[in-house]
Amino acid sequence: MADKQVNPELRAESEVYMKIAKLLQKKRDPKASAKVQEIISSAVPIEEKLARIELIDNEELLKKKKIVTSEAAGALLCTIKKPLKKNSVFIYILRDFGRIKEFGKNTGLLNASIIPPKVTIVSKEIMPFLASLQRDVAIMLPILDFVLEIGWMSLEKTDYNLIAVYKKLCEAIQRVTFTNLSSRGLLESFREVELYFLLCNYMPEYPEIIIASIRGVLRSNQKPEGKVAAATTISRRLLSQSAASQPLYHLIMAMNIAEYRKFFTLKDLILLQPQCVISNFDYDCGDDVRARIRQFVNDNSHMLDTLMREKYDIDKVRRFLREYTLRSQNSDDTERYNFDVIEDFYDTKKPGSSYRFSQDKENMALFALNFFTRFLEEFEDYLIDRVPVEDFGLVKVFDSECFGLEVNKIRNTLQKLSKIVFSCGHLNRMRYYQFKQINRETSPTPQELAAIQHIGELTDIGVDLGEKLGHLMVNHQFDSKLAVAPENIRPIEPSFISNNSFSLPYWEKKINFDGYLKGMVFRDSLSRIASLAFLAGLYFYNSHLYALLEKEKKIDQAIFDIRDRLEKVTDVITMEKLKNKYAF
Structure with a gap:
């Protein structure tokens, strides 16, 4: 080894x-x-x-x-607005004047004339307009702070980051002070506001995504409907083109129309990029929220570690039961098990043996006594002594400390069971099963209770033994080039059962002795002993084993839920590492 x-x-x-x-x-x-x-x-x-x-x-x-990372998205911000040129007088008069005149009449923000050919901002309307926008923003910012503080728990990254852009729009409005009321001066003062407004409207569906996301977070946290309604109304005014109250859209359009003497709609201002301008890589959040996200990921990763260890324990058992598991055709998907291998093992004759599975299977105490006696007869030498192996002669496979305790426990428990097996009556399988239930209607006799306890002890030992063998199957790393002289082969030590990898030169060699394992290669012999141990646990309704297997669906669902949560909050690179780590 x-x-x-x-x-x-x-x-x-x-x-x-x-x-x-x-x-x-x-x-x-x-x-x-x-x-x-x-x-x-x-x-x-x-x-x-x-x-x-x-x-x-x-x-x-x-x-x-x-x-799209935040860096890549940020690099596109400066190019989101199309390059614009001022209209010639001829084009202004023939094509745009009428529409501009109509826009000015409807909004009260513009005056358009032909002589002289120009468009001017109605300065007296701007300051009240800005003041009303800033009042709305003052109401909206605390709401957005709340949404961004907890929204990462329910929102997709793109939706969350759109709200983060919306908050930047509100903050930009709050910072605006007009000192130059010329059209160019207004436009320059409003440049940051315009940038974030265009970003919030980069795709036609963005405003509604922002509004719906804000409403969803507020309602899921039981905020008053009045606050939800106020947030909706203000957001429509700041983001939409057709709000009931005069929208920010009008002011953005008015400033551009006045500067370029040209009529615009929103699509005339936005330059579409080959990729998205909103990051979907991670959350655009503050340090406090990022720390909470990091803690959330760490907590869920720790839970995943625990669940994966439990799943490993289950998979280690499932590995040896898979070929003996029968799926029910009923809607409840109940599992049944094929115990033919137990029958074959039980009926394999040793000199002087009179075991008959068909005769003994319904007398659970007698069957358990005979089965585990048979188990020791076949496997005691294999587990604690030497066995003949093809090309290697007699090999001591396991160190005495590996399974010596289990062998002694089985022997001692069999002695206890043998003393009461005939005094507990005919303990059939149905009666035995009823006594194993927590809410049983009848109670066993003292002799039956003792028999049930001893059978439970035997199956507990068998399950422990099977789990150890399962670890060996997992930890072994076959090396076809490994060459070790027979006299230099060391027995498998307990440490190799717990965590260390190892390689056996006779892993694919046959066991050369008469009996149940005759003709099997060493690898298959380990697998068969483990299968027998687990199937015996199932046949005798070992509570630990059934509880372990019944947890499987819950654990799988819990793993799926955590994976879903992590996939939502982590970036794809981190998630790819988690997928590689946990193989899901």
Whole structure:
């Protein structure tokens, strides 16, 4: 057996090389593959190679999933407005004058004339208009602070970030002070407001997404309907083109019309980009909220660690029960188990044996006594002594401390059970099952209760033994090149059952002795003993085993729910790492 324990430095370096090897197996487009090969061929340290390859893969992941980072979105802000040119007098008079005149009449914000050919802002209307907008903003900002503080728990990143942009719009309005009431002076003073307004209207559906998201967060947190209605009304005025009260849209249009002597609609101002201008990578939030998100991710990751350990324990059992599990055709999807392998094992004759599964299966005390006696007869030498193995001769597979305790416990419990097996009467399977229930209608006799307790102890030991064998199956790493002389093979130690990887040179070699395991390779013999131990636990209604298996659906659902929560709040790169870590 080869012990894979190494010092921490070598282990860390080995892990880096394993990560590199795994990354090299990934499929990439030709351009990315060429970059990776160039990195591999470079003379930089191995840790830097790993970091560079991961960076390439992260960039490819963002492209594949059409993810826009906050940096990429911010770089597009300065180009969101189309370049505009002032109308010639001729075009102004023939094409735009009538529409501008009508707009000025409807809004009261513009005067348009032909002689001279110009458009002017009605200055006396601007200050009251701005004052009313700033009053609305003063009401709206605390609402937005509340929504942004807790909205990350329910909103998608794009929707949350739209609200963050809306808050920036409100803050920009709050900062505006008009010192120059010329059309250009007004437009320059309003430049930041215009930028965030155009961003909030970049796609036609954005205003309604913002309003619906705000309402959803407020209502889900039982805020008064009056506050929800006020937030809706103000948001429509600040974001919409057709609010009941004079909207911000009118002021933005009026300033541009006056500056360029040209009639505009919103689509005339917005320059569409090849990618989204709102980040969907992570939440555009303050440090406090980001710390809460980080804590949320850490808490859920810890819960996921616990659930995955529980799932590992279940999977370790399922691995040995899968071929013996029968799915019910009923809607409740109840599981049943095929116990034929127990019958085959029980009826496999040893000299002088008179065991008959068909005769004994309904006498649970006698069947348990005979089954576990048979279990020791077949596997005691295998578990604590030497066994003949193909090409290796006699091999002591396990250190005495691995299963010596379980073997002794089984032997002692069998002695106790043998003393009462004939005094407890015929304990049939139905009666035995009823006594195992918490809310049973009848009580067992003292002899029956003792028998049930001893059977429970035997199956507990069997389940523990099966779980240990399951760990071995998981921890073994077959190495076809491993060459160890028979005299140098060390027994499997308890540490290899708990966590260490190891390799056996005879993993695929046959067990060369008569009996139930005859002709099986060592790997399959481990699997068969574990299957028998778990099936026996199921046959005798071991409460620990049934409870473990019944938790499976709840654990799977809990894992799914946590994955869903993490996928919503984390960025795709972090989520990809979590998926690789937890293999989901």
